[in-house]
Amino acid sequence: MNLALVSRLAARNLSRNLRRTAITAAAVVISVALLIVGFGLVDGLDENVIRAQQDAVSSHVLLRPVAYPDNGLSFPIDRAAVIPPPLRQHLDEDRRIDAWTARLWFSARLID
DSSP, X not given: OOHHHHHHHHHHHHHHOHHHHHHHHHHHHHHHHHHHHHHHHHHHHHHHHHHHHIIIIIOXXXXXXXXXXXXXXXXXXXXXXXXXXXXXXXXXXXXXOSXXXXXXXXXXXXXX
């Protein structure tokens, strides 16, 4: 089949039932518009989740010791930083502190 014949058949089919053609065209336009809006909402949600996690938990800069695991919130106790003896003695003597551990988890924020 040549392109001229296919083009004539397509034009004849589109002009034969104008109401059906208009409804189909409107449905396609509305569907594409909703698809674009949906992708925009999902992308915005993804970005919002990442920003909320950075602002609330991990911050934008994450400082870790060498060879510390970087998969999620995995904090092994055997790789915790060693607390120097003077600070350890101060923590033991402070009566306001009921218990402490060498592994601390906190959020940090660096502002330039």
